[in-house]
Amino acid sequence: MHFDHQQASDVPEQGAKSIAWNARLGLWFFFIYTAFYCAFVLISAFALAWLATPLFGIPASVTVGFGLIFGALVLALLYARACTSD
Amino acid sequence: MLTDPSPLAMVVFLVFVAITLGISFWFAAQSKSSASYFAAGGQIPWFVNGVAFAGDYLSAASFLGICGMIARYGYDGFLYSIGFLAGWVVALFVIAEPLKRLGRYTFADALNSKFQSRAVTFSAGLSALVVSAFYLIPQMVGAGALIMPLFGLPHWMGVIAVGLVVTVIVVSAGMVSTTYVQFIKGGLLVVFSGLITILILNRGLTVTTDPLAKQPQVVTVTSTGAKLVDGKPWGTGPDEARIRGVGQVASLGKSPTGEERTSTGPLSPLGFLQELNNAEVILWTETTKTSEAGKDTIYAPVVVAGSEVLMPGRSPLFQGIKSDSLWPKLNFISLMLALFAGTASLPHVLIRYYTVKDGRAARQSTVVGIATIGVFYVLTLFLGLGAMTGGSIDLTDSNMAAPLLARTFGELPFALVSAIAFTTVLGTVSGLIVAASGAVVHDLMVGWLQIPLTDHQKVRCGKIVALLVSVVAIGLGIWFQKFNASFLVGWAFSVAASANLPALVMVLFWKRTTGAGVAASVLMGMFSSLAWILVSQESFQNVYGYAKADAAAMAMVPFSQPGIVTIPLGFLTVIVISLLTVRKQESTENAVA
Numbered sequence: 001m002h003f004d005h006q007q008a009s010d011v012p013e014q015g016a017k018s019i020a021w022n023a024r025l026g027l028w029f030f031f032i033y034t035a036f037y038c039a040f041v042l043i044s045a046f047a048l049a050w051l052a053t054p055l056f057g058i059p060a061s062v063t064v065g066f067g068l069i070f071g072a073l074v075l076a077l078l079y080a081r082a083c084t085s086d
Numbered sequence: 087m088l089t090d091p092s093p094l095a096m097v098v099f100l101v102f103v104a105i106t107l108g109i110s111f112w113f114a115a116q117s118k119s120s121a122s123y124f125a126a127g128g129q130i131p132w133f134v135n136g137v138a139f140a141g142d143y144l145s146a147a148s149f150l151g152i153c154g155m156i157a158r159y160g161y162d163g164f165l166y167s168i169g170f171l172a173g174w175v176v177a178l179f180v181i182a183e184p185l186k187r188l189g190r191y192t193f194a195d196a197l198n199s200k201f202q203s204r205a206v207t208f209s210a211g212l213s214a215l216v217v218s219a220f221y222l223i224p225q226m227v228g229a230g231a232l233i234m235p236l237f238g239l240p241h242w243m244g245v246i247a248v249g250l251v252v253t254v255i256v257v258s259a260g261m262v263s264t265t266y267v268q269f270i271k272g273g274l275l276v277v278f279s280g281l282i283t284i285l286i287l288n289r290g291l292t293v294t295t296d297p298l299a300k301q302p303q304v305v306t307v308t309s310t311g312a313k314l315v316d317g318k319p320w321g322t323g324p325d326e327a328r329i330r331g332v333g334q335v336a337s338l339g340k341s342p343t344g345e346e347r348t349s350t351g352p353l354s355p356l357g358f359l360q361e362l363n364n365a366e367v368i369l370w371t372e373t374t375k376t377s378e379a380g381k382d383t384i385y386a387p388v389v390v391a392g393s394e395v396l397m398p399g400r401s402p403l404f405q406g407i408k409s410d411s412l413w414p415k416l417n418f419i420s421l422m423l424a425l426f427a428g429t430a431s432l433p434h435v436l437i438r439y440y441t442v443k444d445g446r447a448a449r450q451s452t453v454v455g456i457a458t459i460g461v462f463y464v465l466t467l468f469l470g471l472g473a474m475t476g477g478s479i480d481l482t483d484s485n486m487a488a489p490l491l492a493r494t495f496g497e498l499p500f501a502l503v504s505a506i507a508f509t510t511v512l513g514t515v516s517g518l519i520v521a522a523s524g525a526v527v528h529d530l531m532v533g534w535l536q537i538p539l540t541d542h543q544k545v546r547c548g549k550i551v552a553l554l555v556s557v558v559a560i561g562l563g564i565w566f567q568k569f570n571a572s573f574l575v576g577w578a579f580s581v582a583a584s585a586n587l588p589a590l591v592m593v594l595f596w597k598r599t600t601g602a603g604v605a606a607s608v609l610m611g612m613f614s615s616l617a618w619i620l621v622s623q624e625s626f627q628n629v630y631g632y633a634k635a636d637a638a639a640m641a642m643v644p645f646s647q648p649g650i651v652t653i654p655l656g657f658l659t660v661i662v663i664s665l666l667t668v669r670k671q672e673s674t675e676n677a678v679a
Contacts, residue, residue: 019187022445026179033175034426040168041422044398045407045415052397057360059396061161062467065168069460072175076456079179080449 018084029079033072040064091238098501099236099508103251106267106509113263130262132447134269135438136454141268142434143170143455144275144462145221145514149507150228150485151571152463156470157333157479157487159369160395162404163470166576167463169422173429173579174459176587178452181430184594186439186448193436193586194529197593197608203601204534209608211529213585214433216612218522219558220581221432222515224574226563229511231485231571236504242564248508249560252515256523256552264516265441271513274506276458279465282488282503285495286472287358290350291365294334294477299368300387303329305482308380317379329385331490333479336389337366355468365392367474369400370481385481395474403573417645421576424649428579431586434514434521485571515559523551569628577619580649584611588656592664603664611656618648 043050044061051061130138148170155163188196194210226245233244255263306314313320318327338347338361350361370385394400399408406414429435439448473479473491480486489507493500527548531537539547566574589607592599619625624646626637 019183022183026183030175030179033172033179037172037175037422037426041419044165044422045418048397048399048407052393054363056356058356058363059393061397062164062359065161065164065467066464068168069171069463072171073456073460075175076178076453080453083183083446083449 022083025079025082029075033075036071037068040068091236092497092500094497095236095501095504098498099505102505102509103512106271106512107251107254109263109266109270111258111263113266130265130441132442132451133454134265135442135447136451137272137458138265138268138441139272139435139438139451139455140276140458140462141270141272141510141513142438142517143429143459143514144272145225145228145510145571145575148462148466149275149279149488149510150231151224151573151575152466153470153473153488153491154484154486154571155401156467157473157491158484159401160390160471160474161398162401164463164467165398165404165422166425167466169425170429171456171460171463172426174452174456176427177430177435178449178456181436181590181594182439182448182452183445185436185590186442186445193433193590194525194533197589197604198533198601200593200599201601201604203605204536205605206601206608207529207533209605209612210586210589211525211534213582213608213612214525214529215522216616217431217578217582217585218433218518218525219555219562221434221575221578222518222522222555222559223562223566224569224571224578225511225515225518226559227566227569227574228485228571229508229515230563230567231483232489232504232508232511234483235480235486235489241567245560245563248511248515249556249563252512252519253553253556255512255516256519256556257549264513264520265438267509268513268517271506271509272458275510276462276465278503278506279462279469282492282495282499283355283465283468283472285499286468286476286491287355288352289472289476290353290358291335291338291361291475292349293336293338293347294368296334296477298330299332299334300336300389302384302386303481305329305383305385306377306380307383314379329481331478332368332370332385332387332481333474333477334368335365335475336368339364358468358471359396362392362471362475363396366390367392367395369395369474370479372481383482395471413644416650417647420645420647420650421580423653424576424580424583424647427583427587427649427653431582431590432579433525433582433586434517437517437521437524519552519555519559520548522555523548526551566629576647580619580647580652581612581615583649584615584652584656585609586611587653588660592657592660596661596664598664598668599660600664600667602667603660603662606663607656607660610659611652614655615648615652618643618652619646622646622648 051059053060055063152163152166185196188199194207197210198206226248229248230241230244233239233247234241304316308314315327315329318325320326320328338350341347353361366389368387369390370387372383372385374381374383399405404418407418442448442451469488469491473487476491476494478490478494480490489500489504492503527544531547532539585608588611589604593604621642623637623641626632626640627634632640
């Protein structure tokens with residue numbers, strides 16, 4: 001029932017196990033990143049002064065912004081490596 | 087317009103456009119079938135597709151809009167960079183693989199893979215069309231802004247020029263050539279942004295000595311439509327004036343020996359940000375009032391601490407986050423949510439998952455896309471701040487900061503950057519038009535109206551639709567000239583996220599989702615977010631032209647960005663309607679089984 005929607009496709013069929021693993025992995029990575037992103041947005045909205053704290057001689061707003069961009073890339077690389085396709 | 091047309095820039099520019107068209111025609115000869123026209127036959131290599139993702143995504147809004155916003159207001163433009171990139175996390179981790187598995191040409195295929203419902207096809211096709219049209223507006227606005235200083239032509243001619251060239255590309259070629267154009271352009275954009283950043287760092291920061299740097303400027307549009315600057319007619323003649331380029335450093339602090347520093351010399355990336363953090367820069371406020379002479383726009387200089395420039399909340403769009411009131415904060419959260427959820431809902435991004443051969447290639451190309459786009463967005467901060475301190479900002483056009491910054495390094499960088507920005511627009515617009523015409527032909531004509539079309543007829547219809555969409559886009563581009571491109575893109579993201587994301591996520595992850603639920607959710611998300619935008623203060627002020635106070639009074643919603651309300655509304659709709667219709671669905675399934 002979970003994997004009943006594989007029909008409309010002419011690509012070689014992927015194993016159900018691999019599909020489930022990749023999907024679960026993806027959701028975990030998604031939740032991790034979303035937590036950081038939400039924290040950043042909420043801090044900007046409700047505790048803006050925190051972002052003025054200097055980190056490496058520049059306001060944390062900039063450091064954290066770079067962190068969110070590079071963090072996405074690091075997670076993406078980890079995810080692509082951990083995914084299986086049998 | 088701040089500058090005179092430049093012959094070198096024109097030549098470089100035309101060569102670029104000619105090469106782009108050449109590539110299109112070359113690939114056009116190879117793509118004849120409908121699968122090839124709409125989805126490149128699923129045969130694009132993943133690396134090429136990944137950079138093409140960047141090419142599609144890094145639109146006029148990213149390059150022109152974000153840099154312009156950072157140049158004028160500081161950090162706020164970078165919030166868009168962060169949000170735009172974060173959206174890729176949703177695309178990669180949640181959407182990419184299942185979407186690839188479920189569909190063939192458009193995301194309506196994926197939504198409908200379980201249901202074979204004409205209502206789903208209709209609503210998904212319609213939303214793809216609406217979102218593409220919305221997303222086209224800022225691209226056309228950006229195109230017009232680029233043509234102005236390059237050729238000295240009015241904005242509307244730029245819009246028409248890009249419309250014509252794109253139409254030629256799309257009608258002649260389709261997805262294969264669009265992909266390669268995007269690949270080349272995405273690569274060039276990142277490389278050249280990197281080069282300009284190196285030039286900015288090498289130049290460092292210098293305190294201005296210009297006595298005019300802190301003088302206000304007034305632009306008047308008289309009742310007859312003539313334009314005056316500080317009371318003088320607009321022009322380059324003896325008694326004429328033009329608006330001055332702005333963007334200067336007011337102070338760099340004192341040296342250890344106690345003298346005022348005048349220049350930093352070459353800097354490292356971190357050094358640049360640290361110096362700016364300790365410096366003072368001149369930013370400009372903008373107020374309008376109606377006088378006897380006509381409508382005045384007064385630009386007044388304000389000296390601002392660099393540490394403040396590197397913090398959110400200086401632009402009119404985001405300054406509400408500094409207030410104590412809740413609505414502006416919700417407006418900000420709403421926009422950031424739309425950016426996060428919007429990427430994975432954009433038809434022209436989703437369609438690119440069908441140009442590669444399998445789920446693995448879809449993942450790999452997304453990672454390449456994220457890397458390319460991420461590097462670019464880091465560079466936007468330097469480009470924007472470089473423009474802020476480079477003395478070349480045109481106060482009357484927030485979209486021109488990046489090309490005008492390049493001009494401070496010489497005519498050739500200016501020509502190259504303008505040409506790349508223009509091909510950027512060309513590429514994104516052609517991708518959008520292919521996505522829109524795919525939605526009309528596959529989803530609305532074949533899927534919903536069930537018109538039997540041969541392969542050949544599909545391609546022909548696709549091209550006719552592409553032509554019509556281009557004409558509409560040209561019109562909208564002229565109408566929305568005054569807007570900052572990234573602001574307009576924010577709207578497109580809101581509509582996309584509200585209409586498409588709830589349905590897509592629920593189809594993929596909730597097995598009780600029904601066709602009726604999906605169709606209702608797409609329509610609800612689309613119409614509610616559109617309605618919200620159209621009755622918001624931003625629209626009353628900027629689209630219908632009311633004064634700020636009147637617009638605030640007339641607005642029917644408490645803040646302008648719909649996402650935080652309409653995205654949950656889309657989820658709620660799909661859940662409620664699915665639960666109401668689930669029994670019917672199950673009984674038909676049993677009957678079929």
